[in-house]
Structures are given as C-alpha cells and as structure tokens.
Amino acid sequence: MQSHTSAPGKIILCGEHAVVYGRPAIALPLSKIRARASVAPGAAGIGIRFDAPNLGRRWLLAAAPGDPLSELTLATLKQLGITRIPDIQITITSDIPIASGMGSGAAIATAIVRALATAFGRNLSAAEISALVYASEQRYHGTPSGIDNTVIAYEQAIWFQRRSEPPHLIEPLPIAAPFTLVIGDTGVRSATRLPVGEVRRRWQEDPARYEALFDLVADVVHQARHALARGDVATLGPLLDRNQEALEQIGVSSPELERLITAARRAGAAGAKLSGGGWGGVMIALVDPETVVSVREALLAVGAARVLETTVSASA
Numbered sequence: 278m279q280s281h282t283s284a285p286g287k288i289i290l291c292g293e294h295a296v297v298y299g300r301p302a303i304a305l306p307l308s309k310i311r312a313r314a315s316v317a318p319g320a321a322g323i324g325i326r327f328d329a330p331n332l333g334r335r336w337l338l339a340a341a342p343g344d345p346l347s348e349l350t351l352a353t354l355k356q357l358g359i360t361r362i363p364d365i366q367i368t369i370t371s372d373i374p375i376a377s378g379m380g381s382g383a384a385i386a387t388a389i390v391r392a393l394a395t396a397f398g399r400n401l402s403a404a405e406i407s408a409l410v411y412a413s414e415q416r417y418h419g420t421p422s423g424i425d426n427t428v429i430a431y432e433q434a435i436w437f438q439r440r441s442e443p444p445h446l447i448e449p450l451p452i453a454a455p456f457t458l459v460i461g462d463t464g465v466r467s468a469t470r471l472p473v474g475e476v477r478r479r480w481q482e483d484p485a486r487y488e489a490l491f492d493l494v495a496d497v498v499h500q501a502r503h504a505l506a507r508g509d510v511a512t513l514g515p516l517l518d519r520n521q522e523a524l525e526q527i528g529v530s531s532p533e534l535e536r537l538i539t540a541a542r543r544a545g546a547a548g549a550k551l552s553g554g555g556w557g558g559v560m561i562a563l564v565d566p567e568t569v570v571s572v573r574e575a576l577l578a579v580g581a582a583r584v585l586e587t588t589v590s591a592s593a
C-alpha cells in the first residue's frame with residue numbers, strides 16, 4: 278500500500294462570482310503547478326498522521342478529527358467502504374500558492390482523495406472525486422459554485438453552469454486555436470469565501486442590480502465560448518476587459534489587481550482581468566508571441582509577486 282498522486286491548479290477564464298448565481302463560467306486547469314499527496318503505511322496503532330511541510334502543519338487525525346482535511350479523509354474512506362481507521366501516513370505538498378485564486382485548497386483535497394483511492398486499490402470517477410471535494414469545500418467556504426473542484430477533478434477546460442440541484446452542467450470546452458495567458462500574482466492573499474460572502478451580502482441588499490451584473494457577465498462568457506470555438510482569439514481580449522469591468526462593479530477588484538491589469542494592457546496584452554475570488558490573488562492577461570515577454574516584464578516591474586504562463590491547446 279503506497280501511492281503518490283497529484284492534482285492541478287486552476288484559473289477561471291471568465292464568469293467568476295456570477296457562476297455562484299447560476300450563470301455559466303469557463304475554467305482551465307493549470308497542469309504545471311500541482312498539489313501532491315502520498316499515502317504510506319504508518320506506525321501501528323497511531324491511526325492517520327498528516328504531514329504538510331509546506332503548509333507548516335503536522336497532525337494526527339485522532340487529535341484533530343474536525344480539521345477540514347481530517348474530515349475529507351474520513352468521508353473518502355467511508356466512500357471507499359473502509360470502516361476501520363487504517364494506520365497510514367498522508368504527506369501533502371503543493372506548488373500552488375494558497376488563497377491566490379488558483380485552486381490550492383481544491384487541488385490539495387483532490388490529491389488526497391486520489392491518493393487514498395489508489396492506496397486502497399479502488400477507482401473513483403472524476404465525478405465522485407469532485408463531489409467529495411465539493412462537500413468539503415462547502416463546509417468551510419460558504420457557498421462555492423462547484424467550478425473549482427470540477428475543473429481540478431476533470432483536469433480539462435470546462436464550461437460549467439450550476440443548477441439548483443446537481444448534476445450541474447459540465448461540458449468539455451471546444452477550443453479551435455491555442456492561446457496563451459500570462460498570470461500575475463499580486464501576492465495579496467485573499468480567501469475566496471470573503472469576497473464570495475460580501476457579494477452575497479450586496480446581492481441580498483440590491484438583487485436587481487446584481488442580477489443585471491451577473492447577466493452582463495453571462496453574456497461575455499457566452500461570447501467567449503463562441504470565440505474559442507471559432508478559434509477567434511482576437512475577440513477574446515476585449516471580452517476579458519469587459520468581464521473585468523463587470524467584476525469592478527460587482528466589487529471584487531482591488532488596487533493591486535488593477536495595477537497589474539493596467540500594466541499588462543499597456544505592455545500589449547489583448548485583454549486582462551482578475552481571476553478567481555478577487556480582492557487579491559491573481560490576474561490573467563491574454564498575450565501572443567510578440568507581447569508575452571513585455572507583459573511578463575511589465576508585471577514584474579509593477580510588483581507582481583510571481584508571474585506564470587499557460588498555453589491552452591486546441592481541443593482535438
């Protein structure tokens with residue numbers, strides 16, 4: 278019994294926040310930055326020991342049964358039909374910065390579920406993994422739409438629309454031409470549940486205004502889908518800009534995000550927006566081979582904590 282598994286980070290191309298309210302959104306996996314989990318036999322009689330060196334945490338399940346990852350582990354063992362707590366060591370590492378909008382929490386959870394299934398010789402479908410991770414996220418993050426756990430468990434570009442009852446609409450996204458995004462991290466950590474909670478408060482206060490903003494975002498997301506299906510990358514840039522405008526009105530942008538977004542546009546990006554929960558975390562900029570280097574340099578020059586790049590391939 279031994280297993281090593283991993284799960285990717287993610288970014289939302291367009292549609293965040295509105296997706297919590299039933300509008301569609303597009304999400305992409307970030308396969309090059311990953312969370313990893315391994316399961317190995319542990320000391321007899323100890324039960325489950327967790328070791329997460331780069332999260333700076335180490336704990337025994339018996340001592341912290343209410344910890345979110347302890348609970349996820351118990352739920353996964355139950356799903357796998359394992360009724361006795363095994364003596365195992367679960368080691369967790371991750372290259373995805375936490376609270377950055379790149380899906381760190383859902384990726385760690387997905388890696389743990391996969392590692393447990395593999396260690397016990399069981400197969401869980403992407404849908405089963407996604408449901409376990411969603412239940413865990415929901416318990417600790419308020420009202421997630423389910424898009425993060427879905428794109429990470431399926432590890433492919435997806436069109437996602439939440440329905441009032443599962444199953445939600447999950448479709449692989451047709452992409453006719455590849456495109457490249459530069460991702461700039463503000464370095465400001467922002468737990469997704471905070472802006473999500475604030476948007477809910479504002480929506481409750483002024484539902485008509487927020488429903489109209491969510492409809493505007495949905496229109497952008499539909500147009501982005503058509504542009505990607507046609508391989509019309511030129512149209513995508515202005516759509517990202519329009520999505521950013523709506524996110525600013527929704528109230529989830531920040532001066533740090535806007536500094537990076539402005540710098541990327543000035544350096545030649547075809548469009549740019551925040552990605553994920555906002556208030557901090559990352560922004561994305563659409564680039565081409567001529568602008569990629571200048572955009573990267575511009576982001577670093579205005580203080581990005583980290584700059585990544587992802588090229589999304591055309592789907593077969």
Ligand code: MEV
Nearest residue numbers: 293294421422423553554
């Ligand atoms: C977070 O990646 C995306 C949000 O729309 C929250 C959610 O969908 O659960 C901000």
